[in-house]
Amino acid sequence: MSLCFAASIRTLSSYSLRNYNRLEPQRGRGVGSVGLRGGLAFDRRKLGIDRRQLRGELKASLSMADSVGEKNKKKVEVFDAEEDLAVSLAKYTADLSEKFAKERGSFTVVLSGGSLIKSLRKLLEPPYVDSIDWSKWHVFWVDERVVPKDHDDSNYKLAFDGFLCRVPILPGHVYAINDALSAEGAADDYETCLKHLVHSKIVDSAASGFPKFDLMLLGMGPDGHVASLFPGHPLVNEKEKWVTFIKDSPKPPPERITFTFPVINSSAHIALVVAGAGKANAVYKALGENQNPNELPVQRVSPEELTWFLDKGAASKL
Numbered sequence: 356m357s358l359c360f361a362a363s364i365r366t367l368s369s370y371s372l373r374n375y376n377r378l379e380p381q382r383g384r385g386v387g388s389v390g391l392r393g394g395l396a397f398d399r400r401k402l403g404i405d406r407r408q409l410r411g412e413l414k415a416s417l418s419m420a421d422s423v424g425e426k427n428k429k430k431v432e433v434f435d436a437e438e439d440l441a442v443s444l445a446k447y448t449a450d451l452s453e454k455f456a457k458e459r460g461s462f463t464v465v466l467s468g469g470s471l472i473k474s475l476r477k478l479l480e481p482p483y484v485d486s487i488d489w490s491k492w493h494v495f496w497v498d499e500r501v502v503p504k505d506h507d508d509s510n511y512k513l514a515f516d517g518f519l520c521r522v523p524i525l526p527g528h529v530y531a532i533n534d535a536l537s538a539e540g541a542a543d544d545y546e547t548c549l550k551h552l553v554h555s556k557i558v559d560s561a562a563s564g565f566p567k568f569d570l571m572l573l574g575m576g577p578d579g580h581v582a583s584l585f586p587g588h589p590l591v592n593e594k595e596k597w598v599t600f601i602k603d604s605p606k607p608p609p610e611r612i613t614f615t616f617p618v619i620n621s622s623a624h625i626a627l628v629v630a631g632a633g634k635a636n637a638v639y640k641a642l643g644e645n646q647n648p649n650e651l652p653v654q655r656v657s658p659e660e661l662t663w664f665l666d667k668g669a670a671s672k673l
Contacts, residue, residue, distance in 0.1 A: 427657055427658070427659065427660075427661070428659070428660045428661070429660075429661045429662075429663075430660075430661070430662045430663070431642060431662075431663040431665065431670075432662065432663065432664055432665065433665045433666070433667065433670040433673075434664070434665070434666050434667065435666075435667055436666060436667065437474070437630045437631075437666045439666075440474065440628070440630060440664050440665070440666050441473075441474050441475075441476055441477045442477050443664065444474055444475065444477070444626060444628060444664055445475070445477035445478045445480075445483050446483075447626060447662065447664075448464075448475070448478060448570065448572075448626070449478065449483045449486070449487055451569060451570050451624060452464075452487050452488070452491070452492070453487075453488075455491075455569045455570075456488050456491040459559065459569075460491065461491050461492075461493055461557060462491045462492050462493065462569050462570070463493045463495065463557070463558050463559070463568045463569045463570070464492055464493065464494050464495070464568070464569065464570050464571075464572065465494075465495045465496065465497050465568050465570070465571040465572065465614070465622070466494060466495070466496055466497070466510070466514050466518075466572055467496070467497045467498065467510070467572060467573050467574050467581075467582065468496075468498070468500075468510035468513055468514075468574070469574040469576075470574060470628075470630060470631075471572055471573070471574040471628055472513050472514050472517040472518050473517065474628050474630065474664075475517075475518055475572070476517075476518075478518075478522070479518070479521050479522065484521075484522065487522075489522050489523045489524045489525075490523070490524075490525055490528075492524045492525075492528060493528045493529075493530070493552075493557060493558070494514075494519070494524060494528060494529045494530065495530050495549075495568065496510055496511065496514075496530075496531070496532070497571060497573060497581075497582040497613065497614045497619065498510065498582040498583040498611055498612060498613035498614065499511065499531075499532045499541075499611060499612050499613075500608050500610070500611050501532070501534065501536075501537070501538045501541055501600075501608070501610040501611060501612065502534065502608060503534050504531060504534055508607075508608050509534075511531045511532075530545075530548060530552075532544070532545050532612060533545075538600040538601070538602055538610040538611065538612060539600050541600070541612050542596075542598045542599055542600040542612040542613075543598075545598045545612060546596065546597045546598040549566050549597055549598065550597075552566075553566050559623075561621040563617065563621060565597060565617050565618050565621040566597065566618060566621060567621045567622065567623060568621075568622045568623070569622075569623050569624065570622070570623070570624045570625075570626065571619060571622040571624070571625045571626070571658070572625075572626050572628065573619075573625060573626065573627050573628065573656065574627075574628055574629065575627060575629045575634060575637060575638075575653050576606070576634075576637070577633050577634050577636070577637055578605075578637065578651075579637040579640065579641065579650075579651025579652055579653045579654070580606075580651075580652050580653070581619070581627075581652050581653050581656060582613045582614055582619065583601055583604060583611040583612070583613035584613060584615075584616065584652045584655075585604065585605050585606070585652065586650075586651055586652060588601070588605075590613070590615070591616065591652050591655065593615040593616070593617075594615075594617060595617075596615050597614065597615060597617075597618050598612055598613070598614055598615070598618070599612070599613060599615055600612050600613070601613060616655050616656075619656060619658070620655075620656065620657050620658050621658070622658040622659070623658065623659050623660065624658065624659070624660045624661075624662070625656060625658045625660070625661050625662070626662050626664055627653070627656065627661065627662070627663045627664065628664045629663065629664070629665050629666075629669045630665070630666040630668065630669055631666070631668050631669055632668035632669065632671055633668075634668075634669050635668065635669055635670070635671045635672045636672065637651060637653065638665060638669050638670060638672065638673065639672040639673060640654075641653050641654050642663070642673060643672065643673055
């Protein structure tokens with residue numbers, strides 16, 4: 356048993372699950388969609404869109420679709436409000452949970468930090484909290500800060516306090532890093548953990564040999580970074596390692612571990628969840644009409660199926 360696996364069991368077993376009041380989720384409003392076979396689809400869920408704006412979006416969609424292979428599908432969904440985004444994200448996640456639980460007997464989910472955990476809140480409410488088979492979930496992190504698990508900077512703590520403690524995921528199915536190790540040691544240990552889980556077929560394997568997670572839930576920073584892969588940093592070009600470490604993160608804390616792009620892009624599905632006008636510039640650079648390929652780390656995200664979940668603020672410059 357790998358160190359990260361054992362640490363997960365130890366840590367989660369020390370907590371007790373708590374019951375919370377649950378509210379009925381409200382459905383978001385849809386205003387139509389435009390699909391592009393083998394490419395990118397735009398789903399516009401905001402009111403008052405004019406033809407000029409729609410033409411611009413279609414042009415941007417076609418531009419991106421040209422650069423995407425037939426096996427890669429991209430879709431962009433824009434919502435009136437973050438609340439509508441959260442409702443749609445919950446259904447998307449619950450549908451994939453049901454699909455993979457039936458097909459594989461498990462559902463491997465990769466979380467990130469930041470505002471992503473808040474956006475998962477509708478999964479904690481009916482109908483999803485009661486209908487999802489949480490025993491099938493196996494939870495991982497795309498990146499983690501090398502701090503104690505009870506530290507405010509810990510992505511584990513953020514996820515536990517805001518999500519994991521409220522659903523009956525089995526403690527042994529939550530794979531946290533070993534925070535007693537150095538950044539390099541924690542990265543090596545987490546990679547060893549993943550290889551063990553691939554070998555035991557809990558995590559699927561891509562044709563490339565990299566692990567193939569069922570769903571990766573990613574956020575994006577205002578600078579276009581994903582996981583702990585930052586613009587201009589050499590780690591964005593790592594091709595061999597599954598998990599690597601960084602000691603000079605431009606965003607504190609400086610020491611972190613992170614999945615590499617080969618692992619990220621081996622995922623079956625990725626949801627890129629971006630909310631707020633503060634990220635509109637990065638969204639425009641990634642999806643806009645004048646996009647410069649690979650200018651931002653987020654532009655390197657290219658799994659089998661990629662869905663952008665944007666609120667109106669994040670999409671305001673498209």
